Amino acid sequence: MASSKAEFLFAILILAPLLGFLANGLRWKSKNYMLAGSIATAAAGTSFIAALAIVMRLFGEGAPKAVTADFFQWISIAGLEVPVSFVIDHISALMVLVVTGVGTLIHLFSIGYMSHDERPTKYFAYLNLFLFNMLLLILGENLVLMFVGWEGVGLCSYLLIGFWFTDKEKAAAGMKAFVTNRIGDAGFLLGMFMLFVTFGSLGFSEIISKVAGLAAETGWTGPITLAALFLFVGATGKSAQIPLYVWLPDAMAGPTPVSALIHAATMVTAGVYMIVRLSPLFILAPNAMMVIAIIGAATAVLAATIGLTQFDIKKVLAYSTVSQLGYMFLACGVGAFGAAMFHLVTHAFFKALMFLGSGSVIHGMHEEQDIRKMGGLAKYMPLTYLTFFVGWIAIIGLPPFAGFFSKDEILWFAFSSPHGSVWLWLAGFVGAACTAFYMTRLMALTFWGKPRFDEHHTHPHEAGPSMTIPLVVLAILSAVGGFMGIPHVIGEILPGHPGNWLEHWLHGFIAVPAGETHGSAVMEWILMGLSVSIAGLSAITAYFFYVKEPSVVERVKNRMGRLHTLVYNKYFVDEIYFAKIIDPIVNGSKALWAFVDVNFIDRATFVAGDLVKGIGSTARTLQSGNLQQYALFIALGVVGFLAFLFELRASLGKLLMQAFGG
Amino acid sequence: MPTSAVVVDSISSVGLNHYLILSAILFSLGVVGVLMRRNIIVILMSIELMLNAVNIAFVAFSRSLQNMDGQAMVFFVMTIAAAEAAVGLALATTIFKKFREVNIRYFEHLKG
């Protein structure tokens, strides 16, 4: 039977990382990074192959629309049925290949990166555990399983951000990520409750089949709108959107491959994936969609502007990630779920590439992350430079690299979709300009120009093959990954007229917004030209500023002193959160501690303790060891027992008298 | 029946109750002795007193119920009493050897 074989493959796919986690986790004290890394990479690779074997079944004529595997019934209480069952359809197929594929490459990269670390086995165990949870999240057929994975990746994220926990700041960053995610998770839970109350089920296929015939809700308080908004709150936490994005830049405290895997390629896209997964539901809540689009666009611009001013190589990439995630949510918000998925995949390629590239740089520069102390690295690290170059072109959106296709599709839908508007397009456009500028700035400060470090002291070097192979593979994917979603207008002029494969692939799995699209092919060409030229223009400007005339930068900085301070300090969002939310909570808690805790709770426990102590010391005097006293107790016991016995007899006798006498 | 050696007076006013109350008096006196005296040997004697009181009750009931089982029980009680006296006196001897006195409070040294 084919389905049993599918279950077998699913078991391999999901359990391989778990086994890897156990294999490494049970011997976590080992310092053999090569063994630990090999186990973990093999586990991830096994998962990838199993995923590939399953996805292959979806191709060809008469192929099933989805491969499912039911394992067992997990929860079955009062109408809530939660089976442990997994599904690979055309949506999760993309995601599972990205997660296991990119995940395997990053595992491989980690072997080189973590070779000098104190606790490599623990690290690889966490990495495998993350992969396991991510697979639960992606493949779970219901929201409960997804939530289990959702929490699991949150845990692994926390563990890996705070991996070097002896550094207080890094441990605090892990805590911040965890706490911020909790807020989002509460929203996710509320959304789940809302869906269960409304539809009586938490399975994806059931929910989608139940919403199929429904009309779109108009107000703000309908059950679907509320559910969509709550789920989006969960997504803002996990996928770092306004207002919960603050944890992601701090999450760069973790090892760089972790940033690549968790905080760029996979986990942070979980929110987008969840929305795409439930797109038939979200499409029925236009108001929620509007909120998603606005938040996405705002995040895209805000994060991009912060990225302009940062000097930590990973912080720049982190804000870039937040910004790109904003694009994905913008796409979701305008109903272009396919474009969101497309950008998710290409972004996973080029952002993982850039993070790994930055990891290679940091590794080569002996843990230096400040780009002001770099420069001219192109000649020291040619392979890293070359691959980073590819990533750079891909992210700023120059054709024919991956980012161009996906970002342009998002911008086009932001303009033309029935949910879109010119303002959303404009926000994306400004964001694209900023992206091109800060990415070029990053390239310029890192690889171009003259070295700003002591060349006699620091000897930047290219790393070994375990680190360069993933870079090359990801660079190739970043270069060609866009071809799976060639827009129609371009396809028509190309030889052979390639269609939009991705759109075709996702057709029928994602919702398409109802209503007229506005805009024509000419318009699409114009917008495409605009965005490419603004990207090119700002890239050239940045090149001019940072390589040719560094003095201009200083002049501009001085001109816009206050604005620069504002942006450089990330709009003081962290400070505002501290002043308005965290400090009041902490102070309130302190007040509660000083008053309620000390006066009532502590006192209650003291009183209880004293009571027990008093009773004990009183009772202890009974145990004097005086035998005659003991004998007295026996005698009193006899008296009591006899009294009880006769009283009982007497009342029993009375009862009998009443029964027989009366 | 007519050969009975004892004159059984059918108009006797002494009945089971009298024996039982006597038994209760002796038992209570034994209890007072056990609780109040300090000399182990006197305490053992008081215990014998209590056992005797119980024996009186047994025999009286035996007579009253025309059942010999009560007397069999008295036989066992006596055996146990003798055994208990033997052990108790052996313990008393041991304590006397150690402390040159047979006061009950030396049993407090049994306290863990």
Next chain:
Amino acid sequence: MSLSLNDILFYFLAGVAVLSALGVILQSNPIYCALSLALTMVSVAGLFASLSAWFVAGVQLIVYAGAVLVLFVMVLMLFDTKAEKRAFSKGIVSGFFKIASAAMIFAIAGGAASMSGDARFSKLTGIASATQSTKDLADLLFKKYLFSFEAMGALLLFIAIGAVALSRIQGGTHAD
């Protein structure tokens, strides 16, 4: 109400028993206590006889008044006892409780006995003669209670060994 011979015998024996029991618990010299106890034993034996329990009365005289009391007296002689200065345990409150508890036991047991109706002994029919009653008792002991009887024998053997072992200990709680 005239007193029959049997009544007089009972009241006499009961009076002796109670008075000598008081002597046991009140006298300060243990030797006198032992002698009072002997008197109690003898009067109890008489009471048994008045209840036609001839065999038990005999055993009472031989085992209690004979063997057990001799044992007591011998141990007391071993200890070279005198009249004790403090024969009673101290503590007024606990003393009150002790006497009160004994009184309550008496009140309850005696009250129960006196309330259980005026149970005069009926004419003896079953217990015909001393020979017959002793036969009946032997019948019970060696048939119905045979196992208990044998177990009692084993118990006495163990007690004899244990008592010898205990008295060989040179004081203290550790054998040496």
